[in-house]
Amino acid sequence: MTGQNANGARQATAAPDPQVPAIELRGISKAFGPVQANKGISMRVMPGTIHGIIGENGAGKSTLMSILYGFYKADAGEIMISGRPTVIPDSQAAIAAGIGMVFQHFKLVENFTVLENIILGVEGGGLLRPSLAKARAALKSLAEEYELNVDPDAVIEDIGVGQQQRVEILKALYRQADILILDEPTGVLTPAEADHLFRILRNLRDEGKTIILITHKLREIMEITDTVSVMRRGEMTATVKTTETSPEHLAELMVGRKVLLRVEKTPATPGKPVLEVDNLRVVDAAGVERLRGVSLNIRAGEVLGLAGVAGNGQSELLEVLGGMMPAAGQVLLNGQPIPLTGPHADGQSRRTAGIAHVPEDRQRKGLIMDYTAWENSVFGYHRDPAIGRGPLMRNAAILEHAQQQMQRFDVRPPNPRLAAKSFSGGNQQKVVLAREIERGPDLLLIGQPTRGVDIGAIEFIHQQIIALRDAGKAILLVSVELDEIMALSDRIAVIFDGRIMGEVAADQASAQELGLMMAGVATGKAA
Amino acid sequence: MDLLTVLQVLDSTVRLATPLLLACLAGLFSERAGIFDIGLEGKMLAAAFFSAAIAAVTGSVWIGLGAGILASLSLSGLHGLASITFRGNQLISGVAINFLAAGLTVLIAQSWFQQGGRTPALLSGGRFGGITLPGAEALREVPVLGPIYYELISGHSILVYVAFACVPLTWWILYRTRFGLRLRAVGENPEAVDTAGISVIRLRYAAVLICGLLCGIAGAYLATALQAGFVQDMTAGRGYIALAALIFAKWRPWQALYATLLFGFLQAIALRYQNLDLGFFTLPVQAMDALPYILTVVILAGFIGKAVPPRAGGEPYVKER
Numbered sequence: 001m002t003g004q005n006a007n008g009a010r011q012a013t014a015a016p017d018p019q020v021p022a023i024e025l026r027g028i029s030k031a032f033g034p035v036q037a038n039k040g041i042s043m044r045v046m047p048g049t050i051h052g053i054i055g056e057n058g059a060g061k062s063t064l065m066s067i068l069y070g071f072y073k074a075d076a077g078e079i080m081i082s083g084r085p086t087v088i089p090d091s092q093a094a095i096a097a098g099i100g101m102v103f104q105h106f107k108l109v110e111n112f113t114v115l116e117n118i119i120l121g122v123e124g125g126g127l128l129r130p131s132l133a134k135a136r137a138a139l140k141s142l143a144e145e146y147e148l149n150v151d152p153d154a155v156i157e158d159i160g161v162g163q164q165q166r167v168e169i170l171k172a173l174y175r176q177a178d179i180l181i182l183d184e185p186t187g188v189l190t191p192a193e194a195d196h197l198f199r200i201l202r203n204l205r206d207e208g209k210t211i212i213l214i215t216h217k218l219r220e221i222m223e224i225t226d227t228v229s230v231m232r233r234g235e236m237t238a239t240v241k242t243t244e245t246s247p248e249h250l251a252e253l254m255v256g257r258k259v260l261l262r263v264e265k266t267p268a269t270p271g272k273p274v275l276e277v278d279n280l281r282v283v284d285a286a287g288v289e290r291l292r293g294v295s296l297n298i299r300a301g302e303v304l305g306l307a308g309v310a311g312n313g314q315s316e317l318l319e320v321l322g323g324m325m326p327a328a329g330q331v332l333l334n335g336q337p338i339p340l341t342g343p344h345a346d347g348q349s350r351r352t353a354g355i356a357h358v359p360e361d362r363q364r365k366g367l368i369m370d371y372t373a374w375e376n377s378v379f380g381y382h383r384d385p386a387i388g389r390g391p392l393m394r395n396a397a398i399l400e401h402a403q404q405q406m407q408r409f410d411v412r413p414p415n416p417r418l419a420a421k422s423f424s425g426g427n428q429q430k431v432v433l434a435r436e437i438e439r440g441p442d443l444l445l446i447g448q449p450t451r452g453v454d455i456g457a458i459e460f461i462h463q464q465i466i467a468l469r470d471a472g473k474a475i476l477l478v479s480v481e482l483d484e485i486m487a488l489s490d491r492i493a494v495i496f497d498g499r500i501m502g503e504v505a506a507d508q509a510s511a512q513e514l515g516l517m518m519a520g521v522a523t524g525k526a527a
Numbered sequence: 528m529d530l531l532t533v534l535q536v537l538d539s540t541v542r543l544a545t546p547l548l549l550a551c552l553a554g555l556f557s558e559r560a561g562i563f564d565i566g567l568e569g570k571m572l573a574a575a576f577f578s579a580a581i582a583a584v585t586g587s588v589w590i591g592l593g594a595g596i597l598a599s600l601s602l603s604g605l606h607g608l609a610s611i612t613f614r615g616n617q618l619i620s621g622v623a624i625n626f627l628a629a630g631l632t633v634l635i636a637q638s639w640f641q642q643g644g645r646t647p648a649l650l651s652g653g654r655f656g657g658i659t660l661p662g663a664e665a666l667r668e669v670p671v672l673g674p675i676y677y678e679l680i681s682g683h684s685i686l687v688y689v690a691f692a693c694v695p696l697t698w699w700i701l702y703r704t705r706f707g708l709r710l711r712a713v714g715e716n717p718e719a720v721d722t723a724g725i726s727v728i729r730l731r732y733a734a735v736l737i738c739g740l741l742c743g744i745a746g747a748y749l750a751t752a753l754q755a756g757f758v759q760d761m762t763a764g765r766g767y768i769a770l771a772a773l774i775f776a777k778w779r780p781w782q783a784l785y786a787t788l789l790f791g792f793l794q795a796i797a798l799r800y801q802n803l804d805l806g807f808f809t810l811p812v813q814a815m816d817a818l819p820y821i822l823t824v825v826i827l828a829g830f831i832g833k834a835v836p837p838r839a840g841g842e843p844y845v846k847e848r
Binding site: 091092095101107108109110111112116117119120122123125127128129131 | 702703704705706707708709711712715716718719720721722723724725838846
C-alpha cells in the first residue's frame with residue numbers, strides 16, 4: 001500500500017484497480033522537423049507489472065518517455081494514467097501524476113548528501129530542518145521495505161554508481177511515484193549491482209508499483225519483465241508477453257531482420273607471441289597503485305579477453321599499452337621491447353610499431369566530436385606520407401579514402417563531411433574501428449567495443465574483431481560485459497585490483513567462475 | 528605600537544573591508560547559483576555614483592541609497608538577461624557592464640554637475656554618519672575593553688553593521704532554508720533542479736538580483752559613508768578584489784568575512800603607513816598601496832590550494848532533451 005508511507009507532496013491514492021491500465025498511450029506522435037520520432041504509438045501497461053521497452057538507439061524510446069515525463073509535448077495522441085486522461089506539460093505535472101523517472105545519466109547534485117538530494121523540490125516548507133527529519137524517517141521505512149539501503153548522510157560523489165541509482169529510485173518513491181520509468185539502468189552497474197537492482201524492482205512490483213524498463217539488453221528483458229514492447233524507427237512494432245517470446249524473436253523485431261546473437265567463429269590457431277607483458281606497474285597521480293605487476297601474453301591469431309569490474313586496472317593497462325600513460329615493467333612486441341616512459345611512449349610511436357588502439361571512451365579519447373568523420377579518420381596516422389607531406393595534409397585524398405572506409409565499414413550515413421557527434425554511438429565506433437583496423441596492426445587494443453552501440457552494429461563490430469583475428473593478428477579485448485568477453489575471446493584473463501586473478505580457456509569458462517574471480521576470489525585454476 | 532594605534536588600524540580595517548564584504552557576498556549568491564559575475568565592480572561603481580548624485584540633489588542619504596541599489600539592480604537585470612535568458616557568455620556580459628559603468632558614471636556626472644566627472648561633496652544629511660552604540664561613551668574609560676568597544680565596535684555607519692549581519696544571514700539562507708538548498712543545487716547541477724520541477728531561470732534571476740542588491744549597498748557605502756561623494760573610478764578594483772576573496776573563501780560566507788577582513792587590513796596598513804621604514808630600506812607608498820593587489824595575484828595563482836567553483840558555474844542552462 002502506498003498510503004503507509006505517505007510523505008511526499010501528493011496524497012496517496014487508493015489501491016489501483018488491477019483491471020485498469022496504469023498507463024495507456026493512444027496514438028502518440030511526435031516529430032522534430034522532418035524526423036518523425038514517434039508515430040501513432042499506443043501502449044497499455046497494467047498496474048503491478050514490469051514492462052520492458054526495447055529498441056535500437058534512435059528508435060524513439062527516449063522520446064516516448066520524455067513525453068510521459070513532460071519534457072516534450074506530443075503532437076497528437078493522449079495519455080491516460082489509471083484510466084484518467086492526463087495532460088503532462090512539465091516534470092512537475094508528471095511527478096503529480098505519480099510518475100517517477102530514473103535517467104540514464106543521474107540527475108543528482110554531486111556535493112549534496114543523499115537526504116538533500118531526496119528533498120530537493122519537495123521540501124514542504126521554507127526551512128530545511130523539519131524537511132530533512134521527515135525525509136530521514138521516510139527513507140528508513142523505504143529502505144526496510146525494498147532493500148534500498150543508502151546512508152542518508154553520505155555525499156553523492158563519495159558513493160558508488162549502484163548506490164547513486166538507488167538514490168534516484170528513492171527520490172521517485174519519496175515523491176509518491178506509482179509508476180517508475182528506468183532508462184538503461186544497468187549500463188553502469190556491475191553484475192552484482194544489476195542483480196540487486198532487479199531484486200528491488202521485483203519488490204516494487206510486488207508492492208503494486210508499475211515499472212517501465214527501457215533497455216537494449218535482451219537478456220535483461222527476458223530476465224525481469226512481464227510484458228515487452230518493441231520499438232523500431234519511431235513505431236511500436238509489437239507488444240508481447242515475455243514468456244511467449246525469445247531473444248532471437250525480439251532481436252528480429254528490433255532490427256527488422258534476422259540477427260546472429262552468437263558470434264560465429266572457428267577455433268583459434270594461435271601463432272608466435274605478439275605481445276608479452278611482464279610485471280607491469282602503474283602508480284597514479286594520487287599515489288595509488290593501479291597495476292600491481294601485471295603479466296600476460298597474446299599470440300598471433302588469438303583474442304585475449306580481459307574481464308573485470310570497471311576500475312580494477314583494465315583501463316590503465318590499455319592506456320599503458322596504447323602509449324597514453326607511463327609505467328614500469330617490460331613489454332615486448334614481436335620480441336622487441338617497447339618504451340614505457342619517455343618521449344617515445346606515445347600513441348604515435350605505438351601505432352608506427354604496429355599497435356592500434358580503440359579506446360574505451362571513444363567520445364573523449366577516440367574521436368574529436370566536433371571534427372568531421374574524414375578528419376577523424378586519420379588521427380594518429382596523420383604522418384603517413386600517403387596522407388600528408390610535411391605540415392600540409394592532402395585533404396582530397398583523405399576525404400576519398402574516408403569515403404571508401406565508411407562504405408566498407410557500413411557507417412551510416414556514409415557521409416565523411418558530417419561531424420563525429422552527429423553519428424550514433426555504433427557508427428562513431430565504426431569510424432574509430434575502421435581507422436585502427438585498416439592498416440593491419442599486429443596488435444589491436446580494444447576497450448568496451450560495443451558500449452552504447454545498438455544490436456545491429458554490435459554484430460558487425462564483433463565480426464570485424466573475429467575477422468582481424470583470423471587474419472593472424474593479436475587482440476586484447478577489454479569489456480565490462482561478461483557476455484561479450486565470453487563470446488569473442490579464445491582465452492579469458494580476469495583482472496582484480498590491479499592484478500591478474502587467473503586465466504582460463506574460453507571454452508572451459510563459466511560465468512560463475514569468472515564472476516568469482518572478478519570479485520577477487522581466486523579459484524583453483526588461478527595462474 | 529600602543530593599543531590605540533592597533534585599534535585605529537583595526538577600525539580602519541573594518542571600514543575598508545565593508546564594501547569588499549558586501550561585494551563578496553553579492554558574488555557568492557550569484558556564483559553559487561551558477562552565474563559568474565565579473566561585473567561586481569561596475570555595479571558598485573554605478574551604485575556609488577547614483578547614490579551620491581541623488582543624495583546630493585535631494586539631501587537625503589536614504590533616497591540616495593535607494594537610487595544606488597536601483598542602479599545596481601538594473602545592471603544585474605541586464606546581466607541576467609544576457610546570461611540567463613539569452614544564454615550569452617557571462618564573462619563578456621560582466622566586462623561589458625564594467626565598461627558601461629565606468630564610462631556612464633563620469634559622463635552623467637559631468638553632464639549633471641559640471642565638476643569634472645565628480646559629484647558635489649556631500650553634506651552631513653547626504654552621508655551615513657557613525658552610530659554611537661549604547662553605552663559606548665560610558666564605557667570609554669574602562670581599561671582595554673572600553674577602547675575596544677568605543678573605537679572598534681561602536682561608531683560605524685549603519686551599513687557596516689548591515690554588512691556584518693549579512694554574513695550569518697547568508698550562511699543561514701544558504702544552509703538552512705529551502706531557497707538556499709535550491710540555490711546551491713542550481714549552481715552545481717541545474718538538470719537536477721529542472722527535473723525536480725523547479726524553475727532554473729527563476730532561481731538564477733533571484734540570485735542575480737540579490738547580487739545586485741548587495742552590490743548596490745556596497746557602492747552606496749563607498750560614496751556616502753566611506754567618502755563624501757563620487758569621484759571617477761572610485762571603486763578602484765574592489766569588485767575584482769572581492770572576486771579574489773570569494774575564491775579565497777571557496778564560496779563560503781564565513782570564510783568570505785575572513786578573506787575580506789584580510790584584504791581590508793592590508794588596505795588599512797597601506798593607508799596608515801604610507802612609507803614603511805624597514806631600517807635599511809624605505810618601502811615607498813606605491814608599494815604599500817599595491818599590497819592588496821599583489822596578494823590578490825598570489826592568491827589567484829593558487830596559493831590557497833584547490834578551490835572548486837560551483838560545477839555549473841559559467842554555463843548557460845540549456846535543457847537537454
